Amino acid sequence: SQELEQSPQSLIVQEGKNLTINCTSSKTLYGLYWYKQKYGEGLIFLMMLQKGGEEKSHEKITAKLDEKKQQSSLHITASQPSHAGIYLCGAERLGLVFGKGMKLTVNP
């Protein structure tokens, strides 16, 4: 079974809408990373969360870490077509262990 479960698996939204992606771990989280990926390309670092309750924001993206629930969420406010891509969460282990990713489509 997958150590990191991401939900939803895919999402289609209209430009301007808000959305939230979740990442739930079956094991204790010591560090949680969020990356964005364009199809077939490398991973672009978004944010890293290390402490329970930590929340970070960059432009219109906010990520939170709930250590007790072993869960992280990524929230995008007023989505734009440039936000489209695959969002991956990764847990700090020996290297990173990733979820399957969440494919986001933003329609203009």
Added chain:
Amino acid sequence: EAGVAQSPRYKIIEKRQSVAFWCNPISGHATLYWYQQILGQGPKLLIQFQNNGVVDDSQLPKDRFSAERLKGVDSTLKIQPAKLEDSAVYLCASSSPRGSGYTFGSGTRLTVV
């Protein structure tokens, strides 16, 4: 700061052929990783190097995959012989000891036909 460099960008080979991928990490990053990402999946760690030593290669299919990191800088990942199921994006990443995160290269997209 230059990023993680990977080449080639794309490769198409026939099954049973061999192929090699190259990675040059960020200068000063002691730890280097190779990941395999099959379409629709998240990246899966194949091997981790610390300088020129292997830290973890438990998920590397050693009957056909090999990797080396000479002099603790550049690294090469080889597949010989390739199978259809090896079609994937191969990502290289590096990190520094101070835990500043992981930087990924653009990847090599391998298609085995």
